[in-house]
Amino acid sequence: MHITDVEFHQAASLDEALDLKQRFGAEAHVLAGGTDLLVELATGRTTTKHVISLSALDGLKQMAVLDDGSLAIGSLVTIAQLCNSPLISGKFTPIRETTIQMATPQIRNMATIGGNIAGAVPCADTPPILICMGATVGIQSADGHRTVPLREMFAGPRQTALKPNEIITSVTVPAQPDNSAAAYERFALRDGNAIPVAGVAGSITVGDAKQITQACITLASVAPIPRVVDDAGQDLVGKTIDEAVVDHIAEMCSNNAQPICDVRGSDDYRRRLVTVLTRRCLYRLRDMIGN
Amino acid sequence: MAQCLYTFNVNGHSQTVAADPLESLADVLRDRLHLTGTKKGCGAGDCGACTVLIDGSPVNTCLTPIGTVNGREITTIEGLAVNGELTPLQKAFVHEGGIQCGFCTPGMVISATHLLNDNPSPTTDEIKEALTGNLCRCTGYGGILRAVQRCDNYRGDGTCAKKAEPPADKSRKYDNVNISIPRVDAADKVTGRAVYTADVTLPNMAYGKLLGSPVAHGIIKKIDISKADALPGVLTILTGADVTDTLHGVSPARYDEEILAKTKVRHIGEPIAAVAAIDEATCKKALSLIDVEIEPLTPVLDPMQAVADGAPIVHERYKGNINTHVEQEFGDLEKGFADSYHVREEEFIGNHIQQAPMEPHASVATWDHDGTLVLYSSTQVPHYVQYMMAHVLHIPLGKIRVIRPAVGGGFGGKAATSPIDICSALLSKATGRPIKMVYTREETFTYGRGRHKQYMKFKLGVDKEGRIKAFKSEIYLDGGAYSSFGVATAYYAGSMIPTLYHLPAYRYDGYRIMTNKPACGAMRGHGVPQPRFAFECLLNMVADDIGMDPVEIRLRNAMDANTMTVNDLDIGSCEYKATLEQVREKSDWNNKYGKLPAGKGIGIGCGGFVSGAGYCIYRGQVQLSHEKPREHFQKKSIFPHANAIAKVSEDGMAVVLMIGAADIGQGSDTVLVQMCAESLGIPASRIRMRSEDSDISPIDLGAYSSRITLMGGHAVSRAGTAVVEKMKPYAAKLLGCDPSEVEARHATMFPRGNESHTVLWEEVARQYFNDKGPLVGTGCYKPPDGLGGDYKGATVGTSPAYSFGSAVCEVNVDLETGKVKVEKFTDYHDCGTPINPQSVHGQVEGAIVMSTGETIMEDIQFDEKGNILNPNLHGYLLMTIKDAPEIFSGLVDSYESRGPFGAKEIGEGSTLPVLGAVAHAIANATGVWIKDLPITPEKILNALRKKQESAEAPSLAATR
Numbered sequence A: 001m002h003i004t005d006v007e008f009h010q011a012a013s014l015d016e017a018l019d020l021k022q023r024f025g026a027e028a029h030v031l032a033g034g035t036d037l038l039v040e041l042a043t044g045r046t047t048t049k050h051v052i053s054l055s056a057l058d059g060l061k062q063m064a065v066l067d068d069g070s071l072a073i074g075s076l077v078t079i080a081q082l083c084n085s086p087l088i089s090g091k092f093t094p095i096r097e098t099t100i101q102m103a104t105p106q107i108r109n110m111a112t113i114g115g116n117i118a119g120a121v122p123c124a125d126t127p128p129i130l131i132c133m134g135a136t137v138g139i140q141s142a143d144g145h146r147t148v149p150l151r152e153m154f155a156g157p158r159q160t161a162l163k164p165n166e167i168i169t170s171v172t173v174p175a176q177p178d179n180s181a182a183a184y185e186r187f188a189l190r191d192g193n194a195i196p197v198a199g200v201a202g203s204i205t206v207g208d209a210k211q212i213t214q215a216c217i218t219l220a221s222v223a224p225i226p227r228v229v230d231d232a233g234q235d236l237v238g239k240t241i242d243e244a245v246v247d248h249i250a251e252m253c254s255n256n257a258q259p260i261c262d263v264r265g266s267d268d269y270r271r272r273l274v275t276v277l278t279r280r281c282l283y284r285l286r287d288m289i290g291n
Numbered sequence B: 001m002a003q004c005l006y007t008f009n010v011n012g013h014s015q016t017v018a019a020d021p022l023e024s025l026a027d028v029l030r031d032r033l034h035l036t037g038t039k040k041g042c043g044a045g046d047c048g049a050c051t052v053l054i055d056g057s058p059v060n061t062c063l064t065p066i067g068t069v070n071g072r073e074i075t076t077i078e079g080l081a082v083n084g085e086l087t088p089l090q091k092a093f094v095h096e097g098g099i100q101c102g103f104c105t106p107g108m109v110i111s112a113t114h115l116l117n118d119n120p121s122p123t124t125d126e127i128k129e130a131l132t133g134n135l136c137r138c139t140g141y142g143g144i145l146r147a148v149q150r151c152d153n154y155r156g157d158g159t160c161a162k163k164a165e166p167p168a169d170k171s172r173k174y175d176n177v178n179i180s181i182p183r184v185d186a187a188d189k190v191t192g193r194a195v196y197t198a199d200v201t202l203p204n205m206a207y208g209k210l211l212g213s214p215v216a217h218g219i220i221k222k223i224d225i226s227k228a229d230a231l232p233g234v235l236t237i238l239t240g241a242d243v244t245d246t247l248h249g250v251s252p253a254r255y256d257e258e259i260l261a262k263t264k265v266r267h268i269g270e271p272i273a274a275v276a277a278i279d280e281a282t283c284k285k286a287l288s289l290i291d292v293e294i295e296p297l298t299p300v301l302d303p304m305q306a307v308a309d310g311a312p313i314v315h316e317r318y319k320g321n322i323n324t325h326v327e328q329e330f331g332d333l334e335k336g337f338a339d340s341y342h343v344r345e346e347e348f349i350g351n352h353i354q355q356a357p358m359e360p361h362a363s364v365a366t367w368d369h370d371g372t373l374v375l376y377s378s379t380q381v382p383h384y385v386q387y388m389m390a391h392v393l394h395i396p397l398g399k400i401r402v403i404r405p406a407v408g409g410g411f412g413g414k415a416a417t418s419p420i421d422i423c424s425a426l427l428s429k430a431t432g433r434p435i436k437m438v439y440t441r442e443e444t445f446t447y448g449r450g451r452h453k454q455y456m457k458f459k460l461g462v463d464k465e466g467r468i469k470a471f472k473s474e475i476y477l478d479g480g481a482y483s484s485f486g487v488a489t490a491y492y493a494g495s496m497i498p499t500l501y502h503l504p505a506y507r508y509d510g511y512r513i514m515t516n517k518p519a520c521g522a523m524r525g526h527g528v529p530q531p532r533f534a535f536e537c538l539l540n541m542v543a544d545d546i547g548m549d550p551v552e553i554r555l556r557n558a559m560d561a562n563t564m565t566v567n568d569l570d571i572g573s574c575e576y577k578a579t580l581e582q583v584r585e586k587s588d589w590n591n592k593y594g595k596l597p598a599g600k601g602i603g604i605g606c607g608g609f610v611s612g613a614g615y616c617i618y619r620g621q622v623q624l625s626h627e628k629p630r631e632h633f634q635k636k637s638i639f640p641h642a643n644a645i646a647k648v649s650e651d652g653m654a655v656v657l658m659i660g661a662a663d664i665g666q667g668s669d670t671v672l673v674q675m676c677a678e679s680l681g682i683p684a685s686r687i688r689m690r691s692e693d694s695d696i697s698p699i700d701l702g703a704y705s706s707r708i709t710l711m712g713g714h715a716v717s718r719a720g721t722a723v724v725e726k727m728k729p730y731a732a733k734l735l736g737c738d739p740s741e742v743e744a745r746h747a748t749m750f751p752r753g754n755e756s757h758t759v760l761w762e763e764v765a766r767q768y769f770n771d772k773g774p775l776v777g778t779g780c781y782k783p784p785d786g787l788g789g790d791y792k793g794a795t796v797g798t799s800p801a802y803s804f805g806s807a808v809c810e811v812n813v814d815l816e817t818g819k820v821k822v823e824k825f826t827d828y829h830d831c832g833t834p835i836n837p838q839s840v841h842g843q844v845e846g847a848i849v850m851s852t853g854e855t856i857m858e859d860i861q862f863d864e865k866g867n868i869l870n871p872n873l874h875g876y877l878l879m880t881i882k883d884a885p886e887i888f889s890g891l892v893d894s895y896e897s898r899g900p901f902g903a904k905e906i907g908e909g910s911t912l913p914v915l916g917a918v919a920h921a922i923a924n925a926t927g928v929w930i931k932d933l934p935i936t937p938e939k940i941l942n943a944l945r946k947k948q949e950s951a952e953a954p955s956l957a958a959t960r
């Protein structure tokens, strides 16, 4: 892939970007922060004929808490914004706790939430926690707008539910119930700037007696897509978090992982990490709920 | 696509450039605006060398397309110091030892500047967080952290708020050595002014790139360049058919590398064609248009399989794929083991690692009209490059001028003549234009020359008191596809073990084996770190077996000064025992070892190294190698290994010091200036170093085998002394005393014992010039004659002097995930007189962090076809500032009579104790020994599981 062969388009507005995407479809890649796409192009793993830069679309760089208490995040909001914004507080704090563990300050200043999702890399950090928090994705094309639950966005490594003419415009995290908690536990081989070998995100909502009324567990980096362990979520309902429950769920998650073996670790090791991280995640959720 | 115009603001000035929109901002800044302070170390967002501020925030410019930068505000390193006045932060980097090779420095300073803008007094954790995206391979981050922490000491007006200058100590023996002055190149490096090879631009320059073999082993059937040749912008293409048959390499007995593969390829990435074109993008496109047909052969990747019967043969000339076999035996081994009270045998495996200096290799070549080749190269060994270029180009050495700009780290990876050194010269010859070639990070991996992975079978016998009776070592080194330094590596792997402990009997069998992987070479500690790791581990196991403290067993066997080792190495000064006692005390070893809770561990490792190899890599005199008959080996140096000229300016106010010693970041320019200043009797600030140009500076063999401080130090101090000797009669006349009574100190000359009766140094120098013309002194250094024994390979490991050191490591292991946090290091070294203590500690800190990474995370991995799976800095992990442990580095009193001012080495010796110490600490924390490197969390967990399983099934374990 030679960057000189690629046609570059600087979209001045969302409409222009959508027009271009309509025109070139699968032959075009949109460029958000570029921290993923440019590495892909340089190594030749991805090829493309057109690059549509979204960098001028200031409208997509905003975030707001809406009247219903949900958090609307423009797709071009950077990982750094998610680390620093005062809007990421209260029940949305798990988002920051996730993003501050990602990459480096420089990359965080460039990388966007939209790119983290649309890249559909199995080891992406934000999708699992956002899935657990019930996030939805706002998608726009020349044909119109649609909303898709984040958990339905992923089709495989680097494959999404996006149609060739579509662009992600927003990610919305609904208001989190009062008696709920969400957390993400990840394991990496280095303390600084390392992508996860495995990660486990979890969320629970509890009733008055601390018994769980709703739960979601999503695994990172151990399956072709963020792996929502539905059985674990269902199993947790009606329970309180104790050792037996934790062991059971951890084993279930580990069995649900479909890890690959690569330079960062074997499938066997990743499964064991899932067990450990699930435990840690559940105990943390219990602490957050205040048992 | 077509270029567009982009306008943005750089350092307060509006700039407009025409560029392809997807061109990176890094390239635009460097190539179009000539702001070369912004560096490129990876091109993939991993290293941070390319960091600038855009609209006030740090970003990686290698991943920023210029098409997105229109109208934005950019601050580069060049924008920080206004009118040359360093910012307080920059001053702190200069004074606190935050800079070594300087390649990471601009990015580091930019990130830190941003942090301090937001947060003037950050906590240590905040500093680490802000700098995680900036990798440094040299400093271990210690000096960088101190610089940011103490930055508010350095006021804008140049004064230092908290750090009072110590009063001049008249009682000191030396004025310029054994004192920490800032590096002579620090100000250039911290402002982005320092020029590295990739920063060099010459008029009419074009670019070159190599096509690497796509298969690991195969026969070249066809190379069709027609499509590539037809591409507009391509200037020329060379293949194996266009280049000489002369083979090159490092060890003269084993030159086995072709410039471009002619018939056979032996590893993925082996150069098979070289393209010159108007720019790098055109080069890359041309490479993709070259049609290569290679008949694949089965690759052999595992050295133990490579020596099996019927294995594919990598080189016909190396039968059974054995490149070198070393067989050495000293003392009575059988008796030693028979007399042992306890004998333990263990197998260890090392890892294949890479030097990964932050600066990738670069070369720029051009030919003068008189047929002189001018080669700019990021090399550690300008002289050997000159020698090898003369060899392959068939021109006299005198027709080759090697210029070594600032070098962004080497660690052995730049200790040989690289394919781009040679091909840039050939492409330049073919096109008549200067040619620049720069490796990508990936190419530095496929070029290789990293550390040999060694498979070690060790057997150690001790008596009841823990005294070593015999030691047997059998090592298989995975050499990769070519010899490179490997013959020496195979010898070093054996020869250095007896320097630390008295070994009455020792046998070493070493086999260097060829495989279809990039050639391995010399890396920091050349051949020794893995055997040293294994030996130190085994010694700790044996100590445990016989119920002895690991420090105690070392003290009982430790080397003493003035000893001839069992393999005839002549140890002079040796304070090894003092380093052991110091680390024991300082780390509180006795209260910790065996007394820590599960998951916490403490361990010890020791090591030492040569202070310069006793012999040159090639034999005979400096002369075109084709013309000289194979010379008979004599146990002496034919020519001096280090040579210096000190030239005094006509007004006597400055001295230009010329010596071809390569400062690659380790700080040799600075210590050489200090030693020369000491002999001259003037402050170091009056000396300017000219070490970078072979037309100016006489030969020094280069930066390898930790040789420059000792060897170069002698040469420069002798050159200084020669100047003073010439000045003495003139001073004597002015002072009215006898020339033999004259002394030079503090930029004055005076009769011995009468320091109040002085004449200015420069006045004497002027008198000399008025009378005799140029005031020049020369000095040189040859290692002592007769070093080493009379057996085969006895030269390897010889040195004028040896260093010693001990390190204690403390770790915290997460027993559920296996994750190791190396928390603390306590290190003491015997490096003789430290010429510049801050530089010494900088080497120690850098070595500890590098070698800790080597022990727990660095590993080049291959697939079954011979592809490297992690040829980049996100798959091949270097320690970040967050991973670096807290380090205490101390020195013991020592004086080496064979070293200048009593000095020895620190650069490589500092590496050697680390691996064993980390491994021991992990074993201590977990209860399991991991004997193959790197000690990854996964291996720890596997070992713990195995241990648990065997505990649950004791009968089974007992039968094993």
Ligand SMILES: Cc1cc2nc3c(=O)[nH]c(=O)nc-3n(C[C@H](O)[C@H](O)[C@H](O)COP(=O)(O)OP(=O)(O)OC[C@H]3O[C@@H](n4cnc5c(N)ncnc54)[C@H](O)[C@@H]3O)c2cc1C
Binding pocket: A029, A030, A031, A032, A033, A034, A035, A036, A037, A038, A039, A075, A076, A079, A101, A102, A103, A104, A107, A110, A111, A112, A113, A114, A115, A116, A117, A118, A119, A121, A123, A124, A125, A126, A162, A166, A167, A168, A169, A193, A194, A195, A196, B044, B045, B046, B874
């Ligand atoms: C050194 C380094 C460290 C990293 N560490 C981490 C880490 O710790 N955790 C982690 O999760 N990731 C990490 N990454 C990966 C990457 O930075 C993130 O995935 C980032 O969020 C990608 O966002 P971007 O804006 O840069 O995406 P881009 O590179 O701009 O785009 C990525 C892909 O998504 C598409 N795309 C982008 N935006 C949209 C949109 N709005 N609509 C439709 N398609 C779109 C692009 O066409 C492209 O295919 C790291 C990367 C680097 C270089």
Ligand code: FES
Binding pocket: B039, B040, B041, B042, B043, B044, B045, B046, B047, B048, B049, B050, B051, B060, B061, B062, B063
């Ligand atoms: S060159 Fe940009 S991060 Fe390494």
Ligand code: FES
Binding pocket: B098, B099, B100, B101, B102, B103, B104, B105, B135, B136, B137, B138, B139, B358, B408, B409, B665
């Ligand atoms: S000084 Fe940091 S990489 Fe060399």
